[in-house]
Amino acid sequence: MIPGNDAAAGLLDAVAGFETAVRERDADGTERAFAALHRRFGEASGPEIAGAAPRLAALLADVPPGPRGTIAVVVGACVERGADPVPCAPYLFTELAETLADVGEFCERWEETGGGDFLDPEDDQAGPALFERVGPEAALAWLTLPQWEMACLALLGHAAVRTALSGALRHRLLRALRGVAEASGHEFKCLAYALLVLDDEPLTVLHRPTGTGFALRMDGIGDNFQLHTLLADVLVGGGHISGRAPSAEEVAVCRDRPGQVHTTGSFNLVTPTGEWVWNEGTPADIPLVDGVRLLVLDPPPYERSWPAGRFFPTMTGDLRLERVLGPEEAARLLAGCVSKDG
Template sequence: MPSEIPRLVGDLVTQMTSGSAPAYRTAMKRLAQAARAGGPETLTATVEALAPLLPGLSGDFAMTAVLAGACVEWGASPMALAEVLPRRASEAMMFNGVVPELWDKAARGRPLPEPESASAEDLVRTLTGPRRWRRGVDRNTMTRIAKSWFDMEDWLKALITVMADADFRAVVPDDVKAELREHAAAVAHRSQRAAWAGALAAVLDEEPLVVVDPRTHQGYALTMSGVGDNGQLHILLADRLVGDPGHGMVAGDRPARSWVEAATSGNPRLSPDAPAIRRFRLFDGQGAYVGPEGVPADIAPLDGTRVLVLHPPNGDYALGVGRVFEHMTPTLRLDRILHPAETKRWLARVAPAVENDLMAD
């Protein structure tokens, strides 16, 4: 580890222990400057030094997680955060979800402070007071619950950065991802970052996908990773499958290069005058409509495999964004065209499309 980093991290811990917010911010700035000036090795060393601190932090000091996430954006490996950051962010969302109910019981009609307000001390003092409604919750836990109202977004900023990395996602246990999705769903109505965190926790990697076209009786085996939503999947499927029917591909107009770039590595936002146009409608193997607004994890498996059934588009359905997560690299690999007998077996198993959904247009 670069010699300067332990000293600067030690100074940061000292300032956190002292409780001095200005001194903490100064120590953070010095550590950030040194880490960034040192390059990837120093950045990774900084993340490794900060990771053990995160589980015990809350309130203003949750900004330490934001610094760790910034180091990853600047070139550090995120792997040292895998055991601590997803769990701490999940806890912050879980705690945040119960704050309104607890405040209603404790505050006697006073309005709940806005998360961006300067009323953190009042909220903590109110929720940690000697009230019977606390029902045995210890003061330290109640303090963390109260501070989650103000610090959750800091944990989510860092989490969103690292969850865009495929290697990082691969080492986060499935039960932790499930908890992230559960707690994110509970607070997503008031936090866009929570909605993003839940979506990232649901991202599929190295996931088999079968696509069948009832019109031509063609089928395709693909593998997808890092696809953030079904709108992106629509664009990538069109890029992989639309081509010469004489070579077993799907007939139709190829997607514009700008659409594919927006869905992969270019600017994710498309011009309002030149949006991506959906090339087909998608239904899953059980007949349910697969809208562009959902995520691939919502595609219900059929006998253990996610199956998509291609249907012609009804009109021009425009997509203004190629991908939701700019720094997450997607892959959709066409592994092979299915043998006619395989396609026939899949087509015999899929349910008829249920086209009574008003959005299935």
């Protein structure tokens, strides 16, 4: 993410210089130190990258709002090159929450000052008029939000980060993102979907045509297209129900292999109350019943095809069958479900 070809001095020396300049509030020194960090990043060794990431993450709150998002991206780049994301995550997500709060202020001020179509946050034509209209802090939050999305996605690709993120902070971030999307029309969908990914999550699946049921567990599944293919592999490919089983290649790209492969759907995914669970959504859309997500499989009303793969290409997905439900248990659960025809 950060090119560079001057490794005359080590990356950690550049990080130390940057830390000093930031904490002394030396604007010129900070600019020079960041330029040195930028130059030395590209050829830095693995141990240097590993050492730089947590130090830069811990410095984020002291970095001025403008370059703060850029430093977050550098931390994400370190993680992509092998740095441990876990010690970095609390700093990035705390600052993301603060940035989203300022973005909420941006949305309010935008409407208060005339409204209209929101400026694309990645539009490099933003000028002084924007800062005058909404205030510098709110403007910088809006303009740097794509950087925060990029940086946090690098960390959320790791299950250890996702499982360590507190439920309260996760809900706060998702609520803020929904508010931004409603106010501005900019969804930041990748960040929202990454925050919705479930790990070590139990899932009960009922196959209405046969009255059978299954207890499964899922990890790292980014959307319901991916879940659909993995369900077909486990249940049809595993010989538990009849239908079209996906090929080994279709399954592999939904688990850990790069790329996409054409596939055809095997079911219609339905909630216990009869609403469709859209492939375009996420497993978090499946409702909880007595603390466990409950999904009903109906025959597909028409043939649907799509490119099988992963919404997050660097995130490994998994779906495991833990047990087949007994006939009485499956029947009891199905008796509480509504068919799509009522």
